Amino acid sequence: MLHLLVADGNDRAGRETHLSVCDKTSAETYAGILRALAPDAHCHLVAPADANMVLPRALPECDALVLTGSTLHVEEGGPAVTRQCELMRAALEAGLPVFGSCWGVQVAATIAGGRAGRNPKGPEFGLARAISRTQAGAGHPLLDGRPPAWDAPAIHDDAVIEPPPGARILAGNDRLDVQAIEIRLGEGVFWGTQYHPELDLDEVAAMLRLSAQGVVEAGLCPDAPSLQAYADSLRDLHHDPEGRPDLAWRLGVTAEVLVPERRRREIGNFLDRLVRPRAARR
Template sequence: MLHLLVADGNDRAGREKHLSVCDKTSAETYAGVLRSLAPDAVCHLVAPADADAVLPRALTECDALVLTGSTLHVAEGGPTVTRQCDLVRSALAAGLPVFGSCWGVQVAATIAGGRADRNPRGPEYGLARAIRRTDAGEGHPLLSGRPPAWDAPAIHDDAVIAPPPGSTVLAGNDRLDVQAIEIRVGDGVFWGTQYHPELDLDEVAAMLRLSAEGVVEAGLCDDEAAVDAYADALRDLHRDGDGRPDLAWRLGITAEVLSPERRRREIRNFIDHLVRPRRAG
């Protein structure tokens, strides 16, 4: 049996905002995905941004840590950020495998000496397009099974602007150099993606509605009504993907995004190539 600690990157306000458009928190989404990929996994949820958070299971008794996305900004600092940085630092110091998407990557890069801040090339809303491996990413197990180029769910303004010394950037695209990365700190190994392999399209749609003002400001939609229309199309495609080739064609969404098995490759690879071997060892 695997014991996985799932840390929600949001503070209380962020979790409530997320719940206002989704029927679960970011941590609950991740826990569901992890259990679907590893039926023998027990997920222990924690919200480390909270001052009164208590780990439901000691790090030394866990097989891995997973950190979700967040509405917070690493560069702004403060206790809600520091507490999460401390948790990831402690997990890596304990030799745990750590996985994170979006916010998780930014936290890991920061504690290892990199820099996360607003992406000067602009945000990604909905999908990160045409992601490609770097030379260092060729053959790396995190990206095993990915085609030469792929799209993935993504919603972010911030990103890793300067990767930590000694880290390995595994993938990028024209909007961002660091779309996937490996970071080693002591005996601990972090694998992560700036994009969200855990998100279904209905959750992407919900998060776009929350970010409607930013989508319009970025010039990606004329107004919030257009954001809602795009979100509606994503929701409908999620509900009946096989029956709506017209929507997939219109939105430019391929099987790498539509298929849960393909979309979640990095999470499965993390479990199969880092977590299980460590557990067996």
């Protein structure tokens, strides 16, 4: 059995808000996907932003750590951020494979000596478009199975602005240089994506509604009703992906986003290429 530590990047308020619009927390979303990809996995859900968080299992006895997205900002600091940075550092120094999307990437880059902050090119809301491998990403196992260019769910203002020394930048697009990254610290290896391979389109829609003001201010939608209509289309496409080719065409959503197995490639690659080999050795 695999023992996977799934850390929710949100503080208590962020978890409650996410739960209210998605009917599950970010950690619960990840746990469901991890169990689907690895039926032998036991997921231990934790909330490291909380002061009273206690690990249910010692780090050396875990096979991996996964850190979810978050509404927090690394640059703002504070105990909720510091506690998550400490967990990330401890996990990597203990030799664990670590995966993170969005917030997880920003935390990993920060503790390894990089910098995360507001993306000077602006936010990505809904989908990150035309992601492609860098030279360092060509042949990297995190991106196995991805085509030469792909889209992926994305919701972020912040990003890795300065990668840490020695990091391998694996993929980027015209909005952001760091869409996928490998970071090594101690005996541990971090693989992560700024985009969200874990999110279904109905969750993207729900998160867009929460971010409506930011989407409008970024000039991506003229007003809140337009954003609501776009979110409704994403939701409807999620519920009937084969029956609504009109929506897929209008929204520019391809199979790399629509098909769960393809959308979640990076998570599956992480399990197959890093977690299982280490678990077998352990």
